Amino acid sequence: MLDITDEGDLLQIRPAFGGNIMAKINTPNHRPQLATIRFKMFNEPSKVKPFGEVVNENSDNISKETTIKILETFENPQVNDISDAEIIIALGRAFKKKKDLDLVEPLRKRLNAQLAVTRPLIENGWFDARKQIGLSGRTVKPKLIINLGISGAVQYIEGMKESELIISVNSDENNKLFAISHYSIHGDIFEVLPKLNDLLDQIL
Ligand SMILES: Cc1cc2nc3c(=O)[nH]c(=O)nc-3n(C[C@H](O)[C@H](O)[C@H](O)COP(=O)(O)OP(=O)(O)OC[C@H]3O[C@@H](n4cnc5c(N)ncnc54)[C@H](O)[C@@H]3O)c2cc1C
Incomplete structure (x- = not known):
């Protein structure tokens, strides 16, 4: 469960120790405050009209060199979720x-x-x-x-x-x-x- 305290802090309430207690997690000293929610916990929200601004940046000067080499690729076996x-x-x-x-x-x-x-x-x-x-x-x-x-x-x-x-x-x-x-x-x-x-x- 998520809540907001009177001070405006995010309060995260979740089972801990195998579900035996409900822990209230408050992080008052740091920003931003984030929480992740498990898939399917809430119904999907309805779509909103996009309001963000697209800013184009020039990526020419960003180095494309990498030290990572792909040695082998394999497919993950499909499991119906x-x-x-x-x-x-x-x-x-x-x-x-x-x-x-x-x-x-x-x-x-x-x-x-x-x-x-x-x-x-x-x-x-x-x-x-x-x-x-x-x-x-x-x-x-x-x-x-x-x-x-x-x-x-x-x-x-x-x-x-x-x-x-x-x-x-x-x-x-x-x-x-x-x-x-x-x-x-x-x-x-x-x-x-x-x-x-x-x-x-x-x-x-
Ligand atoms: C930190 C932690 C996390 C856990 N996370 C999970 C989790 O994500 N998912 C999970 O499932 N468990 C999780 N567990 C384990 C959980 O606590 C249980 O042990 C587990 O769910 C029990 O599985 P069960 O109901 O299949 O077995 P059991 O508890 O053994 O129950 C078997 C049931 O079958 C019934 N039964 C037996 N024979 C028959 C029959 N012939 N006909 C009809 N009914 C019959 C019995 O009456 C009983 O209700 C976690 C435990 C811990 C400590």
């Missing part, structure tokens, strides 16, 4: 074996969704780190997110709480995500997933 996804199926540690992920594939294909995960599924090496939602991952704001077997740690929720429609499936009736979900399904993902697929078979 979950921050841009409209539909996300997010997977948590309820998926204990990599083979279990196959169960999600029919639903993912049918909804044309992107898969995203919690941190443990990055740590066990199943997914690229760019697929992680949360404070130390990406912030997402899709039209629909389906959380499957995720406990709803504060570090995770911070990264997805602004999603437009939240559906969560969990076997724990006190699951924290249920409190921020539009639809909560209390049940075992391995029983619910096939039923969801059957339901979509009937209605789509």
Whole structure:
């Protein structure tokens, strides 16, 4: 959160120590004051009429010599960015074996969704780190997110709480995500997933 103090200082309020405290960061002694905001945290502002002035400078006298030599170039493997996804199926540690992920594939294909995960599924090496939602991952704001077997740690929720429609499936009736979900399904993902697929078979 950003605020301005009575003295005109920028106040930055953000989770620290893994989300256990909210730190108020004030820098009264230096100018300019800057803050960076994570992608997707705010809606895009409407366009304004340009009001800047173009100043042409002569660049002829600027040295173009460089000591940098390009030794090799290679392409970064393309990974669909979950921050841009409209539909996300997010997977948590309820998926204990990599083979279990196959169960999600029919639903993912049918909804044309992107898969995203919690941190443990990055740590066990199943997914690229760019697929992680949360404070130390990406912030997402899709039209629909389906959380499957995720406990709803504060570090995770911070990264997805602004999603437009939240559906969560969990076997724990006190699951924290249920409190921020539009639809909560209390049940075992391995029983619910096939039923969801059957339901979509009937209605789509
Ligand atoms: C500094 C810091 C930063 C962090 N940043 C992030 C971050 O960016 N993103 C992130 O995700 N985590 C982050 N974490 C980790 C976070 O605290 C949690 O440990 C993590 O989110 C838990 O992942 P999980 O919900 O998948 O696993 P768990 O907490 O183990 O939850 C598993 C859930 O699955 C449910 N479940 C189990 N079996 C079934 C079943 N068969 N059917 C239905 N439900 C089932 C359980 O009831 C439980 O709710 C961070 C931690 C720290 C300290």
